[in-house]
Amino acid sequence: xxxxxxxxxxxxxxxxxxxxxxxxxxxxxxxxxxxxxxxxxxxxxxxxxxxxxxxxxxxxxxxxxxxxxxxxxxxxxxxxxxxxxxxxxxxxxxxxxxxxxxxxxxxxxxxxxxxxxxxxxxxxxxxxxxxxxxxxxxxxxxxxxxxxxxxxxxxxxxxxxxxxxxxxxxxxxxxxxxxxxxxxxxxxxxxxxxxxxxxxxxxxxxxxxxxxxxxxxxxxxxxxxxxxxxxxxxxxxxxxxxxxxxxxxxxxxxxxxxxxxxxxxxxxxxxxxxxxxxxxxxxxxxxxxxxxxxxxxxxxxxxxxxxxxxxxxxx
Amino acid sequence: xxxxxxxxxxxxxxxxxxxxxxxxxxxxxxxxxxxxxxxxxxxxxxxxxxxxxxxxxxxxxxxxxxxxxxxxxxxxxxxxxxxxxxxxxxxxxxxxxxxxxxxxxxxxxxxxxxxxxxxxxxxxxxxxxxxxxxxxxxxxxxxxxxxxxxxxxxxxxxxxxxxxxxxxxxxxxxxxxxxxxxxxxxxxxxxxxxxxxxxxxxxxxxxxxxxxxxxxxxxxxxxxxxxxxxxxxxxxxxxxxxxxxxxxxxxxxxxxxxxxxxxxxxxxxxxxxxxxxxxxxxxxxxx
Numbered sequence: 001x002x003x004x005x006x007x008x009x010x011x012x013x014x015x016x017x018x019x020x021x022x023x024x025x026x027x028x029x030x031x032x033x034x035x036x037x038x039x040x041x042x043x044x045x046x047x048x049x050x051x052x053x054x055x056x057x058x059x060x061x062x063x064x065x066x067x068x069x070x071x072x073x074x075x076x077x078x079x080x081x082x083x084x085x086x087x088x089x090x091x092x093x094x095x096x097x098x099x100x101x102x103x104x105x106x107x108x109x110x111x112x113x114x115x116x117x118x119x120x121x122x123x124x125x126x127x128x129x130x131x132x133x134x135x136x137x138x139x140x141x142x143x144x145x146x147x148x149x150x151x152x153x154x155x156x157x158x159x160x161x162x163x164x165x166x167x168x169x170x171x172x173x174x175x176x177x178x179x180x181x182x183x184x185x186x187x188x189x190x191x192x193x194x195x196x197x198x199x200x201x202x203x204x205x206x207x208x209x210x211x212x213x214x215x216x217x218x219x220x221x222x223x224x225x226x227x228x229x230x231x232x233x234x235x236x237x238x239x240x241x242x243x244x245x246x247x248x249x250x251x252x253x254x255x256x257x258x259x260x261x262x263x264x265x266x267x268x269x270x271x272x273x274x275x276x277x278x279x280x281x282x283x284x285x286x287x288x289x290x291x292x293x294x295x296x297x298x299x300x301x302x303x304x305x306x307x308x309x310x311x312x313x314x315x
Numbered sequence: 316x317x318x319x320x321x322x323x324x325x326x327x328x329x330x331x332x333x334x335x336x337x338x339x340x341x342x343x344x345x346x347x348x349x350x351x352x353x354x355x356x357x358x359x360x361x362x363x364x365x366x367x368x369x370x371x372x373x374x375x376x377x378x379x380x381x382x383x384x385x386x387x388x389x390x391x392x393x394x395x396x397x398x399x400x401x402x403x404x405x406x407x408x409x410x411x412x413x414x415x416x417x418x419x420x421x422x423x424x425x426x427x428x429x430x431x432x433x434x435x436x437x438x439x440x441x442x443x444x445x446x447x448x449x450x451x452x453x454x455x456x457x458x459x460x461x462x463x464x465x466x467x468x469x470x471x472x473x474x475x476x477x478x479x480x481x482x483x484x485x486x487x488x489x490x491x492x493x494x495x496x497x498x499x500x501x502x503x504x505x506x507x508x509x510x511x512x513x514x515x516x517x518x519x520x521x522x523x524x525x526x527x528x529x530x531x532x533x534x535x536x537x538x539x540x541x542x543x544x545x546x547x548x549x550x551x552x553x554x555x556x557x558x559x560x561x562x563x564x565x566x567x568x569x570x571x572x573x574x575x576x577x578x579x580x581x582x583x584x585x586x587x588x589x590x591x592x593x594x595x596x597x598x599x600x601x602x
Contacts, residue, residue: 011602048397052600073399084394086322088329100318101398145394 001026001153001183002047006056009042009207016042018207019056026152029179031194031215032187034204040187041081043204044157047185048078060153074103077151081158083142087131091122091141094130095148102149116144120174136167143171147178154178156186160193172196191215228279228295230265231257234288239263242286246278262291316400319408320415323382327416336377337420343370348427358435360428361569364445367424368562371449371456372481378413379460380474383592387468396596403593406461410589413457421449440571448568451581455561456481458588465595484561491556501551502537509533 002024009017017039024030032040045051047058049065049072058065060072086094092113099109117123120140125133130141139159146154159175160168175184175197188194194201195215203211203218211218232239236254243252243265251268269275276293283290327333344367351363386392395405428442459480464473494500509530517526540547557563561584564577 045393050393050397050600070399070401073397076397078393078397080390080393082390084389084391086326086391087389088326089322093325097318097322098394098398101394101400103399 001028001061002185003059003062004043004047004056005059007043007046007053007058008055009039009046009051010054016207017046017053020204020207020209022202022209022212024183024185026183027179029175029184029186029197029199031198031201032185032204033189033191033194033201034187035189038204039207040204041157044078044155044185044187045080048076048155049073050078050080074149075152077146077149077154079142079146079154079156079159081161083138083145085130085138085141085145088129090127090129091133092126094141095144098145099148104149112148112150116147119147119177120144121170136163139163139167139171143174152183154182154184154186156184158187158189160188168193227266227268228276228293230267230279230290230294231259231262231292232265232283232288232290233262234283234286236263238286239265239283239288242282242288243267243279245282246275248275248278259291316404316408316411319395319400319405320411323409323412324415327378327412332377332381333416336374336416337423339377340370340374340420341423343373344424348424352427352431358431358437360431360437361441361445363427364442364449365569367449368452368485368565371453372478372485375417375453375456375460375481376474376477378416379457379464379477381464381470382409382413382461383464383596384468384470384473388470392596396600402596403589406589406593406596410457410461413461414454417453417457418450421446421453438571441569444567444571444573445569447573448565451568451578451585452561452565454585455581455588458585458592459484462588462592462595465592484559488557488560488563491553491560494552494556496550496553498545498548501548502541504552504555505537505548506533509537 002022004020004022006019006021007017008015008019020043032043034040042051046053047060047065049058049069052066060075063072065072086097089097095113095116096109099113104112114123117126120143122137122140122144125137130138133141139162143156143159146156156175160171163171172193175186178184179197186194186198195218198215201211201213201215201218202209240252240254243249248269249267250270251266253266255264257264267275267279276295279293280290327336347366347370348363351357351366352360383392386395396402428437431437460473460477463477463480466476467473512533513526513529516529517523520526561581564574564580567574567577
């Protein structure tokens with residue numbers, strides 16, 4: 001469906017996207033993952049034809065997006081990072097306007113609008129001015145806008161940014177239900193968000209693709225260290241000796257806790273080692289009760305560090 | 316195109332802009348009409364219409380200041396530039412909406428000659444001529460305004476810049492009279508234009524041979540023209556300046572004269588600026 005060939009974008013001297021290649025098949029749900037300023041939005045803007053690449057090209061079903069924009073753009077629904085809303089229009093007026101812009105047949109617009117409003121749950125705010133809507137509703141109106149014209153391909157730039165947890169789950173479920181009959185490209189800088197909905201993840205860093213895999217594989221390969229954060233009641237020396245009994249433990253960091261008589265402890269074990277049970281028995285033998293224990297997933301920053309220092313070096 | 320047209324026209328009335336434009340224009344023109352025609356008991360309507368040109372200079376920037384700058388600021392241009400409609404059509408839709416509001420406002424002033432016609436005899440040809448002139452002049456002003464609005468994402472700077480450009484087109488004819496008339500100065504003037512063109516060529520393409528080619532072609536052209544007809548260069552600066560004067564060409568219309576070259580000039584001027592705006596937005600994709 002989408003093919004990017006040596007896609008490059010320079011802004012003056014700054015290289016925003018550096019010769020990236022990828023291919024997205026029909027029906028796939030792809031996540032662009034990367035920190036702010038990695039080139040995610042720039043890449044998405046190039047896919048939709050909003051900006052042109054400095055080098056390379058984007059093919060949508062084999063057609064260059066810039067050669068025949070009127071044909072290819074019909075296939076794309078785009079929700080930019082900031083939803084393109086007109087504040088002084090009502091939701092209904094806005095959607096009618098976008099429908100006309102996207103050349104939806106006159107008799108079709110009303111029907112499509114009702115369907116989409118039901119889907120993104122904005123039926124009750126149709127008559128309100130967009131200016132007065134909450135951030136979550138604005139985001140949904142933006143999403144509704146991208147669905148108009150029934151495009152096969154949806155490009156969603158950080159669709160859940162700035163929403164509350166309940167709204168995030170709703171939008172995620174919506175994306176999941178849309179993925180049945182759409183090809184979706186979405187971006188985020190949050191790993192769990194991507195892994196919740198995507199079939200495949202492209203990690204972008206400093207304008208390069210540093211990894212491309214399923215979320216499960218990425219998590220397995222990338223979470224090299226098994227880290228445990230714990231709160232333990234007891235004496236520091238006692239806790240340390242108890243933990244040192246476990247052979248797979250590589251590093252122990254102990255800090256005083258806010259709670260009285262308790263310590264904050266972080267331990268690290270080797271790759272793919274589950275040491276939770278051993279830790280539990282070791283500490284209970286020494287009569288140091290565990291008040292809290294949570295495994296620490298590797299944060300995005302650490303994944304990036306790993307990718308750019310280890311695997312990135314091989315690329 | 317129709318969608319953009321209707322939306323823009325609606326926006327003029329859902330935001331204060333449309334009301335301010337109509338209000339300011341009708342207030343000032345009303346005051347002028349009352350003092351110069353009614354109180355002075357003067358039935359010369361076309362001289363009143365002539366003075367309206369100055370009000371246009373003041374209020375047209377209001378009409379066009381946010382037409383594209385606001386799209387960029389609110390990032391709604393991401394919608395407009397990714398829908399399956401050519402950029403030129405979007406610009407045309409916006410232009411027509413501004414024209415429509417302009418014409419609606421102008422049509423209110425049809426009442427004035429109607430009042431006068433009860434009390435005296437009016438020259439219909441002059442009045443119709445003036446209104447045709449206004450239509451063309453307004454279209455040119457609006458096309459300049461739309462272009463300037465595409466240059467920045469701030470409404471205020473777009474309005475001020477449009478105002479400056481309009482004032483310049485108004486006084487440029489007058490300024491031309493102060494320019495040196497000698498043939499030598501005209502040659503230097505054309506050389507400066509050629510060098511300017513080459514500099515622009517270089518800044519956009521970063522290609523030295525292309526810029527050199529522009530200079531070479533320009534020099535040859537100037538040399539040939541100089542050899543063939545020296546007189547062509549006499550008072551060239553003033554002639555060039557007055558060519559850009561929008562208001563000078565207008566002066567025939569209130570006399571009831573419709574000159575084809577003036578009409579063609581205004582229509583192509585307007586078309587040129589709308590084309591330039593489209594190119595400007597398209598170029599933004601590539602920068």
